Each structure stands twice: as C-alpha cells, then as structure tokens.
Amino acid sequence: MIFLTRLTDFTWKQIKCCLFPAIIFCALGVTKFFPLPFITRYDLLLLICLLTQVLLIRYGFETLDELKVIMLFHLIGLGLEIYKVQVGSWxxxxxxxxxxxxxxxYSGFMYASVASYICRAFKEFQLRLENWPRSVLVVAICLFIYANFFTHHFLPDVRYLLIGLVLLLFAKTNVYFTVSKKELKMPLSVSFLLIAFFIYLAENIASFFGAWSYPDQLAAWRPVHIGKITSWFLLIIISIIIVAQLKKIKASELFSSTKSKKQKIHDLSV
Known part of the structure; x- marks a missing residue:
C-alpha cells in the first residue's frame, strides 16, 4: 500500500514536471496529422511553444528566474542544432x-523543455544535492562536454572519456528527493542515466512525428540508434549542472543578502 501511494505521488509529480515537453509532443503529433493550410508547420510549432511559455509564466508554473535558465538552454540548443544541421548530422x-x-x-524549445523539467523537478521533488564537487571542476567538465559535441566531427570523439570523468567526479554525489513526504536518495549518476534513457525514448517519438530526421530516416522512419543515449547522458549532465550551479549562486546571494540585513539591524541596535 505504501509502495502504491509513493508510486502514485511520484508519477503525478513527474507528469507536472513534464508539462512543457508533453505540450510540445502533442503539438508535434497534431501538426503532423492535421496540418493547417494558412501557416507552415514549423511556424505553428514556434507559436505554440511561445504561447505555452507565456501561459506557464502567467499562471505561476514557472518563475522569471527559471525563464532565464530556460531561455539560456534555448540558445545553447539552437546553437548546437545549427552546427549539427550544417555538418549533416540531421x-x-x-x-x-x-x-x-x-x-x-521552435527546435530550441525542445532543449528548453528539458530545462523546464529540471527546474520543476527541483520544486516538485524538493531536490537536494549532497557532496556537490568543486564549482571549477563542474564548470570545466560542462564546457568540455559541450565542446565535444562540436569537435568530434574533426577531432577524436572523447565522449566515453568524458563519461568516465563524470562518473569519477560525481562518484560521491547523491540526490535526495521527496515522495509522499518521504525523502529518498539516489546516486546522481544514476539519475543522469535514467533521464537520458527517457529522453532517448522521447527522441524516437519526436523523430517519428517529423520533428527532425536523421540521414537514415529520410526514406522511412526507423528507431534512433541506441548509441544516442550516450549523447543524451552527456547533454542532461550539462542541463543539471547549469541549473544546480545557478541555484547554488542564487542561494549564496540570498544568504549574503540576509546576512547583510542582519548586520545592518545589529549596527542600528548598537
């Protein structure tokens, strides 16, 4: 009974976290099978994504600070998309x-929706990270991962070396999450893999709906190569690192601000 209660709560929270990605997937499916004659599909998808983002802010599902993070992911994703399309990856x-x-x-919003999921998960599951590595190492691995997405087209692909470094760097890092008022723990690297796997499944659905096409999908749709999980594993690491680091900076600023106010009150009382 306790297991079913926690599973239900976990599932409901995941559904709320996945609202933005779910809307994008529904839009991809509807626009594929029910096109409108007066607007191109890609432009309609962009309008849907923009409207969704406005409504999420309007009704308090996301904050303005979270919007900044989400738009950052939009730019990061769009830059990667432009490069990959130019070199013929898809x-x-x-x-x-x-x-x-x-x-x-609109393609940038598919990356932005991942950021939306992570930001929402921090709130819904009251995420807490334990033994977070030094910021300089975290930022460095993040930059190396992103750079490898570009450089592996003309330099050796070092993704497996990067995965090894990630596992080593986050070996002692755990993520705590709350389900049905019970705090549970999971190694952070395991969460990287689980999220990457489900994004891989989502990628298959998106490519089936014609969101984009890999070279081997142009003649007829076929499942995305299983090796893409490694790419999503590394990309989700970038996503979580950026969100976690920004939240850490925000918390530090809030602590400094609170400490400053207390000091001023103390000075006035002396």
Missing amino acids: SYPGSGFAVLFGVPL
Whole structure:
C-alpha cells in the first residue's frame, strides 16, 4: 500500500514536471496529422511553444528566474542544432519562415523543455544535492562536454572519456528527493542515466512525428540508434549542472543578502 501511494505521488509529480515537453509532443503529433493550410508547420510549432511559455509564466508554473535558465538552454540548443544541421548530422526537411540556417526556431524549445523539467523537478521533488564537487571542476567538465559535441566531427570523439570523468567526479554525489513526504536518495549518476534513457525514448517519438530526421530516416522512419543515449547522458549532465550551479549562486546571494540585513539591524541596535 505504501509502495502504491509513493508510486502514485511520484508519477503525478513527474507528469507536472513534464508539462512543457508533453505540450510540445502533442503539438508535434497534431501538426503532423492535421496540418493547417494558412501557416507552415514549423511556424505553428514556434507559436505554440511561445504561447505555452507565456501561459506557464502567467499562471505561476514557472518563475522569471527559471525563464532565464530556460531561455539560456534555448540558445545553447539552437546553437548546437545549427552546427549539427550544417555538418549533416540531421535535418529539418519541412519549410517555414522562422528558420535560421536551416533550423526552425521552435527546435530550441525542445532543449528548453528539458530545462523546464529540471527546474520543476527541483520544486516538485524538493531536490537536494549532497557532496556537490568543486564549482571549477563542474564548470570545466560542462564546457568540455559541450565542446565535444562540436569537435568530434574533426577531432577524436572523447565522449566515453568524458563519461568516465563524470562518473569519477560525481562518484560521491547523491540526490535526495521527496515522495509522499518521504525523502529518498539516489546516486546522481544514476539519475543522469535514467533521464537520458527517457529522453532517448522521447527522441524516437519526436523523430517519428517529423520533428527532425536523421540521414537514415529520410526514406522511412526507423528507431534512433541506441548509441544516442550516450549523447543524451552527456547533454542532461550539462542541463543539471547549469541549473544546480545557478541555484547554488542564487542561494549564496540570498544568504549574503540576509546576512547583510542582519548586520545592518545589529549596527542600528548598537
């Protein structure tokens, strides 16, 4: 009974965390099978993503600070998309007006929706990280991972070396999450893998709905190669690192501000 209660609570919280990605997937499916004659699909998807983002802010699902993080992911993702399309890793065969260097602007929101999920998960599950590595090492591994997405096209692909470094760096890091008022613990690296696996499944659905096409999917749809899980494993690490680091900075600023106010009150009372 306790297990079912926790499973239900966990599932409901996951559903709330996945609201933005779920809306994007629904939009991909609907626009694929029910196109509108007066607007291109890519442009319609961009409008849906923009409207979704506005409504999430309007009704308090996301804060303005979280919006800044989400837009950062939008830019990071869009930059990666433009490069990958130029080197032929995948393509967007449709047409649209809101397209930059062959990449529709809505595509950045698919990365932004991952950031939205992570930001929401911190609140829904009251996430708490234990034994977070030194910031300089965390930022360095983050930069190396992102750079490898670009450089592996003309330099050796070091993703497996990076995965090894990640496992070593976060070997002692645990994430605590609350389900049905019970705090549970999981190694952070395990959460990286689990999220990467589910994003891989989502990628298969998205490519089936024509969000983009890999070279081997142009003639007919086929499942995305299982090796893509390693890419998502590294990309989700970047996502969590950025959110966690920004939250750490925010907490530090809040602590400093509170400490300063207390000092001023003390000075006035002396």
